[in-house]
Amino acid sequence: MTIAINNLHKRFGKNQVLKGVDLSIDEGHIYAILGPNGSGKTTLIKSILGMVIPDKGSITVLDRTIKKDWKYRKKIDYLPQIANFPPNIKVKELINMIKDLRNSPSAEKELIELFGLGPFLDKKLSTLSGGTKQKVNIVLTFMFDSPLIILDEPTTGLDPKALIRLKELIQKEKAQGKTILITTHIMQFVEEMADEILYLLEGEIYFKGSIKKLMEQTKQTNFEHAIAAITTSDSHA
Numbered sequence: 001m002t003i004a005i006n007n008l009h010k011r012f013g014k015n016q017v018l019k020g021v022d023l024s025i026d027e028g029h030i031y032a033i034l035g036p037n038g039s040g041k042t043t044l045i046k047s048i049l050g051m052v053i054p055d056k057g058s059i060t061v062l063d064r065t066i067k068k069d070w071k072y073r074k075k076i077d078y079l080p081q082i083a084n085f086p087p088n089i090k091v092k093e094l095i096n097m098i099k100d101l102r103n104s105p106s107a108e109k110e111l112i113e114l115f116g117l118g119p120f121l122d123k124k125l126s127t128l129s130g131g132t133k134q135k136v137n138i139v140l141t142f143m144f145d146s147p148l149i150i151l152d153e154p155t156t157g158l159d160p161k162a163l164i165r166l167k168e169l170i171q172k173e174k175a176q177g178k179t180i181l182i183t184t185h186i187m188q189f190v191e192e193m194a195d196e197i198l199y200l201l202e203g204e205i206y207f208k209g210s211i212k213k214l215m216e217q218t219k220q221t222n223f224e225h226a227i228a229a230i231t232t233s234d235s236h237a
């Protein structure tokens with residue numbers, strides 16, 4: 001099992017965001033973490049990354065309890081929802097900086113080509129468009145070869161060509177046996193990419209299963225409608 005989460009709780013002040021999340025993630029699949037705005041998707045992801053400290057519960061990543069060992073983070077490639085990099089550095093400086101920090105083999109050249117970033121390498125980050133910045137973030141995420149990939153809203157700002165490239169890239173990683181977690185509000189992306197849906201609601205995993213299972217349980221023929229119908233049907237995990 002790639003990730004095992006038991007009875008995870010997290011509160012910010014009076015806001016109890018996670019109220020006992022139980023979850024197991026198997027190797028080699030693409031999981032879509034879904035749920036309404038503010039349901040705790042990013043909080044769950046950050047807990048797995050050790051960036052949010054849970055109040056209660058346990059998380060193991062690649063068979064290690066994460067509390068005791070931060071080194072597991074080297075095995076995760078993470079694309080944050082909002083990346084805050086220094087605005088005055090150039091794209092190639094940023095790529096080199098991240099390479100130095102990770103000190104692992106990296107394959108940035110092919111990715112720079114894939115997303116047409118060659119002409120932007122000498123440009124400062126502050127001068128890039130939102131979509132171009134996202135392409136840079138995608139390069140930074142995928143240039144390492146980690147068994148676990150976590151993508152928080154990866155499609156933000158991407159044009160159709162870049163979106164196709166991203167989808168191909170994710171499928172390629174899956175074919176290599178990697179485990180991929182994705183949050184997104186783009187249901188077409190989920191329908192095309194996800195093997196399994198994890199639906200967070202009111203601090204718990206409300207539904208876990210394939211798209212087929214979701215359609216059957218909600219008695220819907222359209223995926224977007226099935227997602228919208230989760231809470232009104234008897235789909236509780």
Ligand SMILES: Nc1ncnc2c1ncn2[C@@H]1O[C@H](COP(=O)(O)OP(=O)(O)OP(=O)(O)O)[C@@H](O)[C@H]1O
Pocket residue numbers: 012015017035036037038039040041042043044
């Ligand atoms: N560092 C923090 N301090 C205080 N509250 C926080 C913090 N991080 C998240 N929250 C709150 O926790 C709740 C869940 O936020 P989170 O970002 O995990 O939701 P989400 O499901 O990812 O939402 P979205 O779909 O809008 O991205 C929200 O009410 C948010 O305001």
